[in-house]
Amino acid sequence: MNTQAQQPKELVAVRPPAGPARLRRRHRGLLWSFVLLVLLPSAAISIYLWIVAEDRYGSVTGFTVRQEETGGATEILGGLTALTGSSLSSDGDILYEFILSQTMVREVEARLGLRAHFAAQWRRDPLFALWPEASIEDLEWFWRRILRISYDQRSGLIEVQVVAYSPDMAQAIAGEVLRQSQEMINRLNERARADAMRYAETDLEEAVARLKTAREALTSFRTRTQIVDPAADIQGRMGVINNLQQQLAQALISYDILDQNTTANDPRKLQTAREIEVIRERIAREREGFASETAGVSGEDYPRLIAEYEALQVDREFAEETYRAALAALDVARAKASRQSRYLATYIEPTLAETSEYPDRLLIELLSGLFLVLSWAVMVLVYYAIRDRD
Numbered sequence: 001m002n003t004q005a006q007q008p009k010e011l012v013a014v015r016p017p018a019g020p021a022r023l024r025r026r027h028r029g030l031l032w033s034f035v036l037l038v039l040l041p042s043a044a045i046s047i048y049l050w051i052v053a054e055d056r057y058g059s060v061t062g063f064t065v066r067q068e069e070t071g072g073a074t075e076i077l078g079g080l081t082a083l084t085g086s087s088l089s090s091d092g093d094i095l096y097e098f099i100l101s102q103t104m105v106r107e108v109e110a111r112l113g114l115r116a117h118f119a120a121q122w123r124r125d126p127l128f129a130l131w132p133e134a135s136i137e138d139l140e141w142f143w144r145r146i147l148r149i150s151y152d153q154r155s156g157l158i159e160v161q162v163v164a165y166s167p168d169m170a171q172a173i174a175g176e177v178l179r180q181s182q183e184m185i186n187r188l189n190e191r192a193r194a195d196a197m198r199y200a201e202t203d204l205e206e207a208v209a210r211l212k213t214a215r216e217a218l219t220s221f222r223t224r225t226q227i228v229d230p231a232a233d234i235q236g237r238m239g240v241i242n243n244l245q246q247q248l249a250q251a252l253i254s255y256d257i258l259d260q261n262t263t264a265n266d267p268r269k270l271q272t273a274r275e276i277e278v279i280r281e282r283i284a285r286e287r288e289g290f291a292s293e294t295a296g297v298s299g300e301d302y303p304r305l306i307a308e309y310e311a312l313q314v315d316r317e318f319a320e321e322t323y324r325a326a327l328a329a330l331d332v333a334r335a336k337a338s339r340q341s342r343y344l345a346t347y348i349e350p351t352l353a354e355t356s357e358y359p360d361r362l363l364i365e366l367l368s369g370l371f372l373v374l375s376w377a378v379m380v381l382v383y384y385a386i387r388d389r390d
Contacts, residue, residue: 030380037379038372045368054125055356059170061178062159062348065091065185091188091342095158096151098184099177102136105143108176114139117169118146128359147177159348167353174350182344189342193333200326200333207326211319218312225305241286248279 098104108114118130130142148161160177164170251272258269 033380034376037376038369041372042365042369046365048127049359049361049364052125053128053359053361054121054165056128056163056165056358057167057170057353057356058161058163058358059167059174059351059353060159060161060348061174061346061350062157063178063181063344063346064156064158065095065342066345067342091185092151092153092156092158094188095181095184096149099147099149099158099160099181100144102140104177104180105140106136107180108143108173109136109139111176112169112172114143114173117164117166118142121165146173157347163358171350171352178344178346178350185342185344192342193336196333196336197330200330204323204326204330207319207323211316211323214312214316214319218316221309221312227305227309241283244279244283244286248276248283251276251279 105114115130115132115134119132119134121129122131130139134142146163150159151157160174162170162173162177164173255269255272255276258266258272262269
């Protein structure tokens with residue numbers, strides 16, 4: 001056991017400590033790639049922005065679509081004024097799309113010459129200027145670069161910012177946008193008024209035709225039956241029956257008096273009895289006339305005549321109510337056509353810039369530098385991922 005304890009222990013080899021870090025070839029490649037992909041493009045962008053790019057000026061205008069407040073007698077007509085216009089939010093949506101449309105671009109180009117103004121700097125500032133051979137589609141695309149529009153659907157406020165190479169041109173473009181927007185609202189007003197008048201006149205024509213038909217049917221009924229008003233005719237017949245009943249009561253009283261004071265063969269008593277019998281027969285015939293199949297002047301029974309007359313009367317009353325409502329709607333449409341129900345309210349007149357704010361050089365430099373650094377970092381990570389896998 002002592003011999004085993006005296007045996008020498010096995011030596012373990014220890015690596016020498018790591019030396020100082022040295023710049024290797026791959027590190028130089030990363031450095032050169034950073035210079036080529038980040039620093040040089042950033043320097044080129046800065047040179048272009050601060051030396052080559054032309055100053056541009058902005059003009060801001062703000063407006064909203066307003067609707068005239070209506071009240072008084074027009075609101076008592078059962079909400080008929082709601083048929084003559086649309087909601088303000090839809091008007092704002094239409095105006096928003098119109099400002100960005102090719103129609104707006106054509107109007108501004110025809111009045112101010114967008115191509116001539118923005119293509120004048122093409123050779124010096126090709127990144128921000130318009131090329132001279134631009135088509136209307138190209139000009140529409142460029143229009144969205146020089147114009148920024150913000151629209152709040154809840155409040156209906158629209159704010160437009162226009163950029164140009166001179167402050168006067170920027171203000172002129174903003175003013176033209178404002179003018180074209182006002183004309184668009186005027187066209188919407190004209191179309192709404194024309195539609196309201198057309199619909200109201202059409203409804204009135206239909207109501208007049210319906211009323212004419214109802215009155216002609218009632219006149220035909222009166223001509224056929226020779227009865228102006230069955231109700232009044234019935235009241236007359238009831239008056240006859242009431243009169244007969246009064247005569248019957250008087251005859252009965254007279255008969256009772258004669259029965260008490262005369263003999264059975266008294267001629268006056270026999271005459272009174274005959275009169276009572278005749279009155280009763282007449283009352284029975286008059287009552288049968290209300291339900292008899294052959295009663296009435298035209299051979300029709302009164303229940304059918306009354307039912308037909310009441311139906312015609314209801315049709316005429318409904319036609320008259322429709323006619324009055326159509327007249328009221330036409331009056332409302334004319335009243336609204338005589339004034340402008342919607343208009344463009346400008347809360348920011350086109351501004352005139354004193355200093356250039358565009359292009360925003362610092363912001364563009366920061367964003368482009370951040371994009372270049374991130375792109376370079378992604379490429380480096382991809383390179384090392386592929387290298388470590390190999």
